[in-house]
Amino acid sequence: MVEETRAPKRGIWGWMLFDWAQQPFHTLIITFVFAPYFAAAVAPDAARGQELWGYATGIGGLLIALSSPVLGAIADASGPRKPWIFAFSILGVIGCWALWFAVPGMENLTFVLLAIALAVFGMEFAAVFNNAMMPTLVPRSELGRLSGSAWGLGYLGGLITLVLVLGFLSASPETGRTLLGFEPLFGLDPAMREGDRSSGPLTALWYVVFVLPMFLFTPDVKRKPSVSGAVKEGLSQLGKTLRRLPGERSYFSFLMSSMFYRDALNALYAFGGIYAAGVLGWSIIQIGIFGILANITGAAGAWLGGRADQRYGPKVVVSWSILILTFCCLLVISTTQTQVLFITVAEAAGGSGLPDITFYVAGALIGAAGGAIQAASRTLLVDQVDRDKVTEAFGLYALSGKATTFIGPLAIAFATAFFAQEAFGLSTQEAQRLGVTPIIVLFMIGLVLLPMVKSRQYEVAGP
Structure with a gap:
């Protein structure tokens, strides 16, 4: 059995700040801007x-799938x-x-697609190894609350950066004003969409600054005596x-189960903003408001999900979250202008505000259920193994999850390309x-x- 230990408070906060540091990547880059x-x-x-984005993010996930078992x-x-x-x-x-x-309208997209794939590969893989540190920080009885609090903190980080971009950097090409009515800071050119493009460098700087406490204060697993045979031993x-x-x-x-529902959730996050732009004709600012709402409910959902996890068990939280997310998908697909x-x-775009309101409601539910399911999944895994196998289990959970991250984006890319063929005559x-x-x-x-x-914390183990 592994003795339950507790890391120093600053070490726990340092680990939680990783989610705060990384969430803008998902909020600004992958979803809303x-x-x-x-x-x-x-x-x-x-x-x-949508098709090209699916290929780029899918290739990033495929690279993780091919390399994660060996590196892990x-x-x-x-x-x-x-x-x-x-x-x-x-x-x-x-x-x-x-x-x-x-830049807008660029002819050769190869460089941008490679950059997207590299960002996905690097950021997602960093999270793989950060998640594997969680079981060494607090006793099992506190993992649900720790996981939910960390996810909630991450959503708040994403919310703050989204407000910064929409309120002070990203301006409408038509009006030249941001969501808060200001001219963009630093002389960013609305016509060249420099405010939207700045989400990349801002994400990078935010991550560099706020990931430092984890490196400085969070305790790590000690280096094992013999590293020379690590490759052979690890693969064995x-x-x-x-x-x-x-x-x-x-x-x-x-x-x-988690491989499939986590892949679906990641794909939903990745393509929600793209869908809103293409089908509803939303501007970046409208999508940003959608993102702000989803991040607020995501933080609340992660926090409440952690508490529900402790009271009812993580399996109940995961099950209800999947049902809510599936309903949201149906709601999104059935909504147009x-x-x-x-x-x-409405007979014409703008004839009714109900489609926009419906999409906002769906976004709020997706944020809340998404935050809850991600937090509860980490604690549900702990119930599957003996205490002396927890670290191995988290590594396998993270690796197995990343091993299929390419399925959702590539499935959407292939499906979109398939239905876009002239033979179907679809718009x-x-x-x-x-x-x-x-x-x-x-x-x-x-x-x-x-x-x-x-x-096992809430049920009698079956055969």
Whole structure:
């Protein structure tokens, strides 16, 4: 058995600040500012933008899938996580900074697509190793609250950076004013969309500043005596774990379920802003308001989910979150400028405000359920293993999750490209709507597998 320990308070806060440091990458780059800007102004059209974004983020996820088992096994065998976080942080920061050069209407998109893939690869991989540090910080009884509080803190960080970009940097090309009515700071040119492009460098700087407490104060696993055989030892242990997994029904089912519903959630975050820009015709500022709302409810959902986790168990929180997120997907797909739930509510764009209100409601629910499910998933994993296997389990959970991050984006890219073919005679908006339907399928697969998962803290273990 592993003795339960508690890290110093500043070490715990340092670890939590990693979520605060990294969340702007998801908020500004992946969801609410750069992604819709790329689809609306950099790519030839919105459907093509959604397709290319899917390829770029999917390739970044595929690189993680191909390399994470080997690197994760080596890291487990050698000990410390911080050197890996540092290395991948450098790649993520470079990728984010390079997004500044994505100018409107540029002909060759190769550089930008490579920068997007590099940013995804670096930032996501840094999170893999940071999450593996969590079980060494507090006793099991406090993991749910720690996980929920960290996610909530992250959403607040994303909210603050989103307000900074929309209120002071990103201006409408038509009015030249930001959401708060100011001219952009630093003389940023609205016509060249420099405010939207600045989300890349801002994300990089924010991350560099606020990740420092984790490096300075959070305790790391000690380096193991013999590192020379780390590669062989790590791969050997990984092989044993993978061979044993199919026989552990609850553990294996959770890993499979979480792979699908986490991939669906990531895809939903990644394409929500792009969808709003292409189908509803929203501006970056409108999408930003949507993002502010989702981040507020995300912080509340993560915090409340952590408390519900302690009272009812993480499995209940995960199950209800999947149902809510699936409903939100149906709500989003059924909403256009003239329709809600596939029912016509306006004959022309702007004829009714109901579609916009519906989308805002969906965004609020997605934020709340997304925050809760991510926090509860980390504690549900702990219930699948003995205490002396917790660190290994978190490594496998993180690695298995990243091993399929390419499925959602690539499925959306392929579906969008498929329905955009001339043979179907669909409009760009219709191709986009049908293109995001794979997200629902992924959520449903995750939900079907979840009943086989046992939460031993709240249930009697099955056979």
